Amino acid sequence: MPSSRLTFDAWEGTYAPRMDHLRHSAVRDLFAAVSRPNVIGLSGGSPDISSLPLDEVAECARSMILEEGPKALQYGGSDGRIQMREIVCEMLAENGIDVSPDEMILLAGSQMGLDFLGRAFLQPGDTIICEGPTYLGALQAFSAYEPNIVCVEMDQDGMRMDLLEETLERLGPRGAKFIYTIPNFQNPTGVTLSLERRRRLIELSHEYEIPLVEDDPYGRLRYEGEHVPPMKSMDPSVIYLGTTSKIFAPGLRLAWMVAPKPMLAHVNLCLQGAGLCVSSLSQVMAEYYFTRTDWKATLEKIKDVYHERRDAMLDALAESFGPEVEWSWPKGGFFVWLTLPPYFDTDQMMSVALERGVAYVPGRNCFPDGRGKSSMRLAFCYEKPEKIREAIARLSDVVSDRMDLYRAFLAAGALPEPEPSAQIGAHHDAPKTLFVRNGR
């Protein structure tokens, strides 16, 4: 069929209005560009699968088919296999979360859990609260249900509780359907919510009767500093999401939600409607991996790999950028959040960056309301250190060209002098305190 015919949609006008609210994922949109050989991708949060012991994984796959093929290839129950849920309970217990398998449902990715939370809780116009910036996939999942998304600014210790309190006072008890937070090495800033704030967040969620959603894909990926206990370990009413994606393999599409039982019953109905059950094959595969290989030793090695890449990125940023550029200092996870002076538009700059061979996620994708114009998310998880250094050098060239141009226009009087509030470090869309340069 000629490609021009593909762009004509005979059903235009018949789709449900909710389709207009669905957001694109910048990461997925960039997939094609990033797969070009000359482009170094700092956009996607894909884990480094090449660090997995693939021979051991292959052995797991072989023995699971030989030993449990009839079950692994069959439909399963909608809660997920008891064996897998028991394994997850053991993992959670190591982290102070004491739950039984019947307080958990398995999902095809925590992304699915986010969608089901939207489906179970949200009417168009309902308010939800999240960090600003936040995970772009969460915005994608929630937006389908047309909520009013309120973002609370962050600093180096995560979501600011003073601003959250102001928001809650304005909204009143049950004034939002839930508060969504990524407390460990947040996507996209890399920032971790402090223990004190975790405690306060729990108090506020009770005071205002608003459920707390704790999304924790990166909790086991700490490269420095002290572990901070999950909120689920302090409060059984928290809705907790975990996943195999960053500690084993996202291709499995296997994750879990731990929540109060009546809430899980709703999520279970969503799962039945969306996919009947989670892949049995993925579950048995994960069971074999987590019980028959030394997965914790493997994870330690993989963490060393990410740690080295994080250092490569932070060092390269410090070498390449002057004081007008700021970035966060993640102690784990996959991401650095970088903010340029306010006259930058990272969406517009993207085409030039791609031409020069580097990709990032423009910051606007991480806000529901157009903020984040001069920021970007940089992922250090996937590329090797030398590629990361090269990518940051390319990015710095693109940025300094634009700065030179801006200064030339300013000198020629072709642009108004910047407002004092728009000077270095005073970005309207991200508080200065989010950033730490050349130090911790």
Ligand SMILES: Cc1ncc(COP(=O)(O)O)c(C=O)c1O
């Ligand atoms: C904060 C956050 N939540 C959820 C997900 C989705 O993970 P999963 O692969 O389990 O669907 C991601 C993936 O990057 C993420 O960063």
